[in-house]
Amino acid sequence: MKPAGAAPRHPARAAVRTLTAQGWPARIAAILVAAAILGPLAAVIRHAGGLSGLGSGDIDALWFTLWQAAVSAVLSCLLAVPVARALARRRFPGRGLLISLMGAPFILPTVVAAMGLVAVFGRRGMVNAGLEALGLPGVTVYGAQGVILAHVFLNLPLAVRMVLHGWQAVPSERLRLAAALGFGRAEVARHIERPMLRAVLPGAFLAIFLVCLTSFAIALTLGGGPRATTVELAIYQAFRFDADAGRAAALALVQIGVSVIALLASLALTAPPAFGAGLDRADAPPVRGARVKDALVLGAATLFLLLPLATILLRGLPALFDLPPSILRAAGTSVAIALGSTVLTLALALPLALAAPRARWAEVAGTLPMTASSLVLGTGLFLILRPFVNPVTLALPVTLLANALMSLPFALRLLMPEARALRADYDRLAASLGLRGLARLRLLDLPRLARPLGFSAGLAAAFSMGDLGVITLFSDGQRQTLPLALYQLMGAYRMDLAAAAACLLMALTFALFWAFDRIGQNADPR
């Protein structure tokens, strides 16, 4: 064992040693995640005494799920490119705030999102009121188009952020060089933008495809009827209404299978970025022209993403101060759980992301939770724990774990491109300096990853806030979270209070997200 700081004679061999040293946390994280996802599935299959066959309704559900997820993901990615491009090359007051605000729909609890979308696009919504005022025929949002609209609304923000991160990761030297060489827009597109998109878009597509694949509640209010049945809903029905755990498990396996195929396809399509390291000088050179186009793109995206949020705010404000103390307590519980699950998410995501550039298994393990049905997860965990301990006493740790698992794939996907660049650009330098272990983590990895880490933390906190307590089997009926209280208010006819609770939920969720996102951006040395 060499004393720390001594220059190794063989940089390459030292780099390998660093890797294996860092591989252990990743291995532990990967095994933990795989066990937490596959273990419960196995437990459900065992409980059911095997898998049972799928009905024609299940096949319909699978087909609908696949095509709506694909269309939603393609549309989100296509629309994200001009928006991210405009954000990357324009500087204007309030730009940072706009970037943060535009992330909001992605973190919106789904029940709240549906309220906002109906207020804008519904039968009595603004769009139809506007069309009517102009003497034009109205449009209906209910149907497959509603599901896709909802999914684009929810996921466009993620795609924009991923592409924007891609732009920001292009060293400004490359852009300066392009300007010095007199590149026109076509050449910039060919030599800088397209390679960047090849590296970023498959990951964005995959993330959104998988979100839409396991989508449950949101899609269905706007889906209009049984045409819009998703696999996740079919799993729910198999469990709750048919008590057919075997069919639920079979559907969960199909869902995992489809997800893994999508994951492998996206891996095959992803091109590694090849810009190399820069000197981290801020401010790309200003881009001439296209000013009007960028303004239009940003204006349209802002309206589309923020109008539904504004309607939720307006609807909820009047009753905000009538909310009883129990709602505030529920809000406190939700925030506490969100903070805990954020820490756990990062603890799992960071080692996996650092290992992912060299180890495909890390990426697969980290993506696994996105493919899992939360209902199967909850039931399986219950079956596993029940012989040893009263599951109710584990409500808190299980909730933390489930929430962290759900956020992990997103955190991983956000961290990976930067982690890959980090490996390619700095591994040799770090090795020649003998920088490894915790020192490397503190001086190199954490600062370089600050931006996606902050964003990931914000997402993890936000997801946890919006979580409806999928683990209702573990509920002790005492500790109430804000989304659960919101549903109880709606279930007890208190629609005005529910709107106020939705407003509070949205505000708290966004505040947490914004705070973490800001911390990350401020900690970025660039």
Place this chain on the structure above:
Amino acid sequence: MNRIHMLAAPLCALSLVSGAAFAADKPVLTVYAPEYFTSEWGPGPKIEEGFEKICDCDLKFVAGDVLPRILLEGERTGADAVIGLTTDVLARARATGLFAPHNEDISRLTLPVAWTDDTFLPFNWSETAFIYDKTKLSDPPQSFQDLLDAPANAYKIAIQDPRASISGLALLFWVKAIYGDQAEAAWEKLAPKILTVTQDWSESYGLFTDGEVDMVLSFTTSPAYHIIAENDDTKAAAIFPEGHYFLTETAAALKNAKQPELAQKFLDYILSDDFQGMIATANWSYPVIEKPGFLPEAFAALPRPEKTLFFSEDEAEALRAPATEEWRQALRR
């Protein structure tokens, strides 16, 4: 109390023993109940207060998915009794063999249908109905047939998915009870008027109160909430001469209850004047024993259907799958 619990939860999770030490002085009756039950807007707190006055015990509601939990726990369930089982799950609950007879005199019940079940004890009831706003809908349908025959743009309604919601399933049986073999044709006529199908009753009802739909599938007792709690008499149930479908929630004791006497006492309490007199406004539904004064005036004045439709447990269980498929086929076109 709640805040202390919240802070204490992580600690309790670590030590099982500490939780048991608190309530050692009084016996604990554990009752599994649906999630909606235990919030301050549900009937749980009032029931707990009323029962603890007479039982010299600690009534503990465990909120969550009642039957799925019992099915997973089997013989070793921690529940002494359950409350809130709806009729659609009774056949499956009965098949577990985990429940004990209720030993109550059910001839006292004043339900609109004959109830002979000796295991599951009803504690409230209502009927399916379409709710509308009198100020917005001047010509509500006068009958179910009227609703089917109305032009596509006459009304837009929100219903619930029979595969995920009890009220949605009740609508399926409602249509089946009226139209029998013609149910699929009836669904085809209703389909153009259905704006959307939600997973949950509350999402549908939210669409209605926000004015997005003209009518919503809910209960004959829904207007009572608006009249009594909100002083708003604009919401009404469209009453149809063909009849309305019956819904009830039940309670039952477990065979393996650790506190069988308390569980029995709890079932006795359900039929007491104290419980039945308070359920109307606690749960916005009718009590199963109606005596003068049990219903507030406005509640008692609600229009009631002349006919109540209801399938026996076996009929309902046999109809569920084919009727759901019929519904799915008619609405996917």
